[in-house]
Amino acid sequence: MSYFQYVALAYGVFFAVLAWDFAVPRLQVRRQLREVRKRLARARRQQAAAAVADDGELSR
Amino acid sequence: MFKGLAGWFHRLGSPAHFDAFAARWSPWCYLASLPLFAFGLWQALAVVPADYQQGDSFRILYIHVPSAWMSLFVFGLMAFYGAIALVWRIKLCEILAMACAPIGAAFTLITLLTGSIWGKPMWGTWWDWDPRLTTELILLFLYLGVMGLYGAIDDRRAAARAAALLSIVGVALLPIIRYSVVWWNSLHQGQTIRLFGESSMDGSMVLPLWLMVFATKFWFAGSLLSRARADNLRREAGKAWVRERVEKLS
Secondary structure (H helix, E strand, O other): OOOHHHHHHHHHHHHHHHHHHHHHHHHHHHHHHHHHHHHHHHHHHHHHHHHHHHHHHHHO | OHHHHHHHHHHHOOHHHHHHHHHHHHHHHHHHHHHHHHHHHHHHHHHOOOEOOOEHHHHHHHHHHHHHHHHHHHHHHHHHHHHHHHHHOOHHHHHHHHHHHHHHHHHHHHHHHHHHHHHHHHHOOOOOOOHHHHHHHHHHHHHHHHHHHHHHOOOHHHHHHHHHHHHHHHOOHHHHHHHHHHHOOOOOOOOOOOOOOOOOOOHHHHHHHHHHHHHHHHHHHHHHHHHHHHHHHHHOOOOHHHHHHHHHHO
16 A cells, blocks of 8 residues: 555645745745836936936026 | 833834844854754655655655644734734834735645645545635635735725734634544544644654644745745835835835
């Protein structure tokens, strides 16, 4: 009575679900940090553009 | 000492401090679980002899039983955090309660699937509407309900409080699951492993089970910190400390 395929399937399910549980929060943290990074870059670009526009006003 | 501990808890309530704490300790919790998993699995699959009646299929219990215990433990913990969040409005407890739900759902799913896989050769069926199986399935639906409710309301804090309330109501299911094999004439086997008192399982088969139990506990701690950190970052995305942390990282 080996029941190898049942044991292998059960352990496969166990590790597949744990792998999902491991990967999802990591991806979520990465996505949150990437979004904040993008927002910071956008704010910097807007600041730079505003500074250029201010310079333009003065030179006219 | 008590004052120091209280101060530490107080600081941990700060989102910035919690982020640093979770980022630091989550990998260590995962790492701590790995040798326990490795040793436990080696014992479970290679060292422990096959059962005289069930053959090798009994080895499924080394993942089924710890997952089942975790499914109940995590729900209880979620309700505990939820109660604190409702009474004292502690934001971190809302986050921790909501982070418990997907992990608990994962362990409940493992319990149901591995039980079903074991049931096919032993009971001759993948599924039976047995009280233990049915109540465990309801527990999975409760976890999904908590996750769904938390995701359905835009206001994160209101969503967490509503979901926390559902988790507190759901706690009533835990003793029903626990004693379902005692209260009803059930196909599911009765209690064989006891925390206190003598187990009806042979001593040589118990060690890998405890190793797997501790491994799943450490895994849960790692996952909880990781998921809570993600939710904390999502809620605090506009705050200065997040910007500072991102700037430091990049």
